[in-house]
Amino acid sequence: MQDFIDLIHRDLLPNLQVESIHPHNPVVVHQLPKQWQLIGTGNYAAVVSHPAYSHRVVKIYAPGRPGLQEEVEVYRRLGQHPAFSEGLYTESEFLILKRLYGITLYDCVHRGIKIPPQVIEDIDQALNYASSVGLYPHDVHGKNLMMSEGRGLVVDVSDFLKQDPCTAWNDLKRAYYALYRPILCRFPFGFPYQLLDLTRFTYRFYRRVWKQAQWQSISIDHKA
Ligand SMILES: Nc1ncnc2c1ncn2[C@@H]1O[C@H](COP(=O)(O)OP(=O)(O)O)[C@@H](O)[C@H]1O
Ligand SMILES: [Mg+2]
Structure with missing residues (x-):
């Protein structure tokens, strides 16, 4: 070393x-x-x-x-x-x-490489393990996850001490079962990075608007 x-x-x-x-x-x-x-x-x-x-x-x-x-x-x-x-x-x-060997899920979608459900299950279990040792899975999105020989890996844990709630993984899991499995994984050539980045941007925008709306409704409840 x-x-x-x-x-x-x-x-x-x-x-x-x-x-x-x-x-x-x-x-x-x-x-x-x-x-x-x-x-x-x-x-x-x-x-x-x-x-x-x-x-x-x-x-x-x-x-x-x-x-x-x-x-x-x-x-x-x-x-x-x-x-x-x-x-x-x-x-x-x-x-x-x-070093983790594999390809990020973001690149899998870009290149049209199929992501099997086992990958999602592995990541779910890994995040449960992280919670069990006192961490808070955070910022778990396609660029921070990898697939290696059909198994799931979590490549970036840098925000796992942040305690504020993060819905990224639940949102991604929902998108996997509702959109990716039935529709997107059938596109053999994948999707251009520009489109993926636009989706990322739109997701972040809506998440911010949604959070703000929640905060406003909490403070209205508080005042009432
Ligand atoms: N341990 C690792 N082994 C292989 N590749 C890695 C590893 N850690 C990070 N990477 C690659 O580098 C990219 C950036 O690393 P990441 O930890 O996500 O940085 P940041 O904290 O700035 O988001 C990841 O998306 C992944 O492609
Ligand atoms: Mg990262």
């Missing part, structure tokens, strides 16, 4: 540039040193790997994006579980995680 940490300090950190342009959109990697591979980006961080250490990934938070310490704590509580990665090492701006 020490070799890998040294390589990160020597080769990766001085030559990497990650920027969060908008907190609701994925971070942008402007520069990545030779040999390192970009595995994915989220709204907080970029995830990269090196061929000499291919079973691990480095998750580097963009400057100014919070949450690294919380993610460390989440991995401490999760310990080892087949549906989650593992936190192996941390410093102030990056984490080393066990």
